[in-house]
Structure formats: C-alpha cells, structure tokens
Amino acid sequence: MTKYTDDSLTLHTDLYQINMMKTYWELGRAERHSVFECYFRKLPFNNGYAVFAGLERLIEYFEQLTFTDSDIAYLREVEEYPEEFLTYLKNFKFDCTVRAVAEGELVFHNEPLVQVEGPLAQCQLVETAILNIVNFQTLIATKAARIKSVVGDELLMEFGSRRAQELDAAFWGTRAAYIGGCDATSNVRAGKVFGIPTSGTHAHSLVQSYRDDYQAFKAYAETHKDCVFLVDTYDTLKSGVPNAIKIADEMGDKINFKGVRLDSGDMAYISKKVRKQLDEAGYPDAKIYASNDLDEDTILNLKMQHAKIDVWGVGTKLITAYDQPALGAVYKLVSIEDDNGQMVDTIKLSGNAEKVSTPGKKQIWRITQKENGKSEGDYISLWEEDPRELDELYMFHPVHTYINKTVTNFIARPLLMDIYTDGKLIYKQPTLAEIKKTAIANYDSLWEEYKRVLNPQLYPVDLSQAAYDQKMACIAEVRNKVKDL
C-alpha cells in the first residue's frame, strides 16, 4: 500500500459515513435537504450543568473540508468505490448551514448544541468529527468548571499535558479547561497559539541534579527573577522550606520570592506548617502552591481541613476527565426532505423514554427572570416558534408532564447561533478572553442549587407544547407502522 505523507481532516470520519454517502449518491438522495442535531443525554460527572467548548476547532475543521488528491487516491486504493463516486467526492464542497451555541455557554441534557442543515450526504460526513470535538472539549471544560467552583477565587493552574491522551488532547483540552475555569496553563504552545496565560515552577529533577535543595534553589534564583521552589524532594519541613527561605534572604530584591510548591504528603498538615515557617521568616506574601493528583473532591476536602494552599495545580484528573472519560453526545437526524420535497420530522425510538430522540429542527431558549437575570430553565421549541412573542410561558417536564410551571416577566434568549450559511462562515469568532467572560457571566446567572458539585438539582430542560406534540405524533406514527408489518 502507498505510504501517504500528507494529511487532511476530511477523512477524519468513520468509514460508514462514506459508505452511506455512496448509497445516498448512487440512489439520488445525496442532495436531500436534511437537519441533524448533536446533543448529549446526561450531564457528565453528575454535574448540574455543562460548559460548551469546541466551536473554534469545528470551524477549523469545516474550513478545510475538501477531499484532497491523496484522500481520493487512498480511497481508490483501499475501497472499491466507482470512479464516478470518487469524482463526486473530489468535487465535494461543504455548503451546509451550521448553527451552534457559543463556547462558554452553559448547556444541558438533550439540547441541540450543534445543528447541521443541508444535503444529506454532507451532513452525514461531518458527524464523526463534530462528535469527536464536542464530546471531548465540552467534557474537559465542564470538569474544569467543577474544579474551579471548588477552588473559588484562588488560582487554578492546568498542569495536564504530560498525562493527556496525546498532543491534540493536551492542546485543545487546555483551551477547553481555560474556558471552563482554569486561570493559566503550563503548556507553552497553548500559550502561544491561544493566548492563555502560562505559569510554571520547576520539577524534582532540578533538585535531584544538584542533589541538594540549597544548591538547586540558588541556581534557579540566579537565573530567574520569579521563583517558586519545589520543596518536597527530600524533606519539606526540614530541608525544602528552610532552604527556600535561606535563598530568599540571601537574594533579597534580586528575586521575587513568589512561593513554594508542595507535591506530596499530607497537604493539609504540611501546608499549615509551611505557612507558619514562611510567615515567621517574614514572607507572608509567599504563596503555597499544591499539586499531586488533585481534583474537585481532594481540593474540597483539603479546604475543609483548612489547608493553607493559595494556588492549585491540576493535571491528570482534569485533562483526562478521569472519573468520566466520555460525554456521550450523539448526532441524530431530526428532519429530512421526502419524495415530494416536503420536510418530514424523524424520530429514533428506544425502550428507555429518556433516550427517545426529539424530532424536528429546534431552537433552545434560555428563560431568565427579568428582575434578577437568573435562569428559570431552558425551553426547546420547534424552529419556527418564538417564545419572545408570549407574555406567559407554560413550561413542563418533557417526560413527567405533571411537573410544570407558568413563567411570566421573562426574557427568552435563543442559544443556537448561525455559524455557516450555505457553507459560508458568517460567525465572527469571539476572542478567548471574551469567551471566558461569557462563561463566567453564564455561570453567575445559574442558581446555586444547580452549581453544587454533589447532587445538584436537575436543571429544567423543557419542550414547547408544539415540540412535545410533534414528538408524540412521530411516536404514534412509528408504532402504527410497526403494528402494520
């Protein structure tokens, strides 16, 4: 087989997508107008919300979406596709309309996060990459938000590059973590490309190379203005901290003694002792950094023990989404042009009521109270509906319909925005700083009940009456069809 050296993301798809494209193309269905929506069914980590991330990478993906000569050559070599189909792929031009929620937006179960509308074969091709990107980035942004919610006003550093699932996960994961809540990263490339603030101390190897805390800290201090010394290589309280203080005393104004980092041991006990040592030596502003397999649970626990930690470095458990490695978002066909050129809504049934898809092209509306800006819940409507025209909004649980309320004096904000219109990028991408601001504002608008890390309340994600009726009609139609067989 030929060794292909160039690469494009167009073949970053499952083979079955291209096989379905062939079916659509061969049977004259490739151009049928269709609508697909991407959503997840269950919030990750038993959290009360998720933070959407991945749109920038999605746009990068769509911008390069053509089959290169070598993509075609590869498909010709390994699949027995007819030349006419390969010519069709060669001439492929992405001209779908894409809508998505903004990065940094809080999102919930069963909400269309990305909507792709256009020729059936095109919508099909992009499923894998959309899910790949949204599943990972939204998961990491959400994990970071959970951790930040426990860290509070102290600083949260992302330290995960060495433990991430390869380079892309470290790089894009860092960006997602920054959107979700991290204040800085250790990944220099992410700093350069995304403009994320970078931060770093030093490793045990520096100390080991001198085989002595004092000599190692001295060397670092002679070559850097800002110094955070890693104090646990030999003995934190007897050697690390005393030597860090000694160097700070000797170097005086020549360095900014910013603090020390703890990376092992009982961090509650040790941090209190270290704080005392630093304060007594006249360094009350020197900060205590901590790292070592931290996550929201250990951080919360350390805070309960009144650990004296000012800066939290979190790697493995954040960047790998350690406790839940996949978000489980899916991409479903919700509407398709029939033989008469009419759009018909489609459904995917399941024995589990929560898993039944909601047919029809939809919009998400965030319903907030006018007087305090707090969320009442999200309202999923059919595309043509506009709750802004209503004075009263009847909101009910989409499965347990007896749970309901009528909301007045509300603001309804549509969440799905136009990103591409007929293949043309029309969305003006916000800067990362703007995205982070959006994330913070969105988080502030959520009631505390949905924000706690343990057993939060389930945020209401309701269907409009029309969307609900449409779903019931589709279920009845499918049931009848199956009965008639």
Ligand SMILES: Nc1ncnc2c1ncn2[C@@H]1O[C@H](COP(=O)(O)OP(=O)(O)OP(=O)(O)O)[C@@H](O)[C@H]1O
């Ligand atoms: N006071 C504490 N309360 C709860 N958890 C803590 C406390 N101090 C440390 N931890 C956490 O307990 C775990 C201890 O891990 P581990 O036993 O591997 O560390 P260690 O042996 O001290 O260090 P090393 O990484 O060198 O093995 C870490 O996740 C750490 O963050």
Ligand SMILES: O=P(O)(O)OC[C@H]1O[C@H](OP(=O)(O)OP(=O)(O)O)[C@H](O)[C@@H]1O
């Ligand atoms: O613990 P994490 O949350 O993943 O944070 C990143 C870890 O990376 C470094 O350790 P390193 O990989 O050098 O080795 P260590 O685990 O033995 O400390 C650092 O000292 C942290 O402990």
Ligand SMILES: O=C(O)c1cccnc1
């Ligand atoms: O700068 C640090 O202290 C750091 C960076 C990466 C991983 N662990 C620690």
